[in-house]
Amino acid sequence: MAELMMKRRTLAxxxxxxxxxxxxxTTLVAFTTPSWIVSDHRITGAKLDKLGLWVHCFRSLPDIQDDNNRRFFVGCRWVYDPFTTGYHEIRGFLLPAFMITTQFFYTLCFIGVLVSLCLALLFLLCAGPDQKYFILLIRILSYLLLGSGVCGAIAVIVFACFGNLDDWMPGHDNNWLGYSFGLAVVGTVMxxxxxxxxxxxxxxQTVKRRQFSESQTGFGLEVKA
Structure with a gap:
């Protein structure tokens, strides 16, 4: 009976x-989709379309380095795009300090979740309560997810505080936090x-292992008696 109890995964x-x-x-979608900030589609003259951690989409963004105002950026581009003329010159504008902070901490969150996936698969498919390191596996998984949540929380809080400031992306009055940001928040909470x-x-599982060990010890004493 005790052995049967040891092999049962609990509801938790x-x-x-x-x-x-x-x-x-949610973390995967938030990390890869460019909708952390979106512009109101009803505004025909909006310069920004949407932006994410790694991709920015513009309708018609003037190059702040072009004094003649002849160069405009249109469409979606990887923020580190090395091929578009003049794009690397405005990278300081596209990636202020708070954006780099958001990228850094949410990348840590994303990596932590991916590593947790490997441990979760071990917990689900391979490891069992009768194995020596089963409880240690669960604890590492929980601590890794906790660290991922902390990094994700830092990222979304920083972005929520600074992502729609009036001195960054144009048309801030018509921009709002998009579904990618919402999913990032959900992923962090989860x-x-x-x-x-x-x-x-x-x-x-620790309690079950202790009870199982005590029951085995008691059974051994009864047999000797």
Whole structure:
């Protein structure tokens, strides 16, 4: 009976895996899609279309380095695009300090979630309560997700505070935070929730292992008696 109890994954672990899937999907979409800030599509003269961490889309952005006002940037480009004439010259404008901070911390969050995916697969498919490092695996997974949540929280808070300032992207009155930012917030919250559930799972498995060990010891004493 005790052995059967040891092999059972608890509800906390199952829910932790489910919440982690949500965190994984939302973080992946937020990291790769260019809609952290979007412009009102009803404004025909808007210079900005949308922007993400790595891709900026403009309708007609004048080159601030062009005194003759003859060069405009139209369409979507990777922010580190080395091929468009004059684009690298406005990189300081496109990537102020707060944007680099957001990129850095959300990249850490994204990497942490990807590494957590490997550990979650081990937890789901390979590891079992009877294995020596099973509880350690769950604890590492929970701490990694907690760290990812902290990095994600720093990124979204910094971007929310500075992303739509009136001295950065043009037409800030007609811009708002887009769905990519919303998914980043959801992914960050889900990282915290999933980490908490895995911590609960680790605690439950620790108790189960202790009970199993005590039951085995008691059974051995009975046999000797």
């Amino acid at each position: 672990g199952t829910c932790g895996l489910g919440i982690f899937v949500i965190a994984l999907v 990282c915290f929730v999933s980490a908490s559930l895995f911590l609960v799972e680790a605690s439950i």
